[in-house]
Amino acid sequence: MSEHNDKIEQLATRHKFDEPVFVTRPTMPDLSDYQKSIAKIWENQWLTNYGPFYRQFQVELMQYMQVEHLTLFNNGTNALMVALQALRINSGEVITTPFTFAATSHVLYWNNIKPVFCDIEPETFNIDPGKIENLIGPDTKAIMPVHVYGNPCDMKAIEKIAQRHGLFVIYDAAHAFGVQLNNRPLSDFGDISAYSFHATKLFSTIEGGALVSNSKSRNDRVHSLSNFGIANEETVIGPGINGKMNEMQASFGLLELQLVENEIAKRQKIAIQYRKFLKDIPGVRTLDDIPGVKHNYAYFPILIDAELYGTDRDNLNIILRKCNIIPRKYFYPLCSHYPCYRSLASANPDNLAVAEKTASQVLCLPMYGALTSETVDIICQMIKSIHEIYVTF
């Protein structure tokens, strides 16, 4: 054991980065371009409430996303909150995945809905359609899947189930900006899709988000609910929220939109480099591209099989951090382990075997366009060397 430790310490000292290599880094527009946008906001004297930048961003985003009905939000969580209210889902149960960020379950809780956790598929880590029907009961109102890491859910299978049982489908598409299936946006499926434009996402408006709906009337309702339920100066349609995107966010988003395809292309190269190197290391699994999908390479998850790799995901995480490489255990712990949900019947780990195993093995490696190929190479070398140290001694 101490032999391992010595070797690991030597490795960490040899390869320690001077600055932390975080799991992601925001894509920033040129500062002088943003300064020009800010100057325009000062000139307009219009800071929020659907100003000129909001409207221009909305139009350009709809063109980029190939969608017809879109409302911008101040963050993705409020977008999801409003999606539920727009469909009048404010009681009962919604079937969702435990393998996601906290916001997915929390928006259900805040809407007085009981989350019902469904296991995930081992290939994509998305909700397993084969396990949804068993969870449907008299109180089920909707299914809320997540396109985890931007990989599309099995939307056709989910749609069939929803139709059979008269359920709504709300996609948490927080990770899926720019992803297409057969040249069409993922938001073609389901009743509403919710995007996040948080700074850690591939495409950001600092904080922000959007809802894409499949009809004008639904989008009108979403729009009103994002503005306190106000439909016009004299009509309030219901208990809305303040979900409005402001002009600083919208103008940032307009500049980001010009950068996003280049950012995706850079990330694709990094993903290819990671996969090429890591595929030969025993116990390290990477995800492949899916035929027909235009991926966004938002994240680079790997799975560590401790028996083959020689040590487990947690130890690998600790060692990488010693070298100033900061991966993240997305998504550990599962939402079903949070104190607020763990007493639910559906949170029983026995029914969530794939999610439990995935959460114990997954590690998201650094992924952003500005990551150099030299840095990726060193991260891969480290992962290989750590394996070699543990299997040799």
Ligand SMILES: Cc1ncc(COP(=O)(O)O)c(C=O)c1O
């Ligand atoms: C899957 C998922 N859903 C919802 C959200 C919430 O989005 P936001 O941070 O923009 O509120 C996030 C990310 O933050 C997320 O990863």
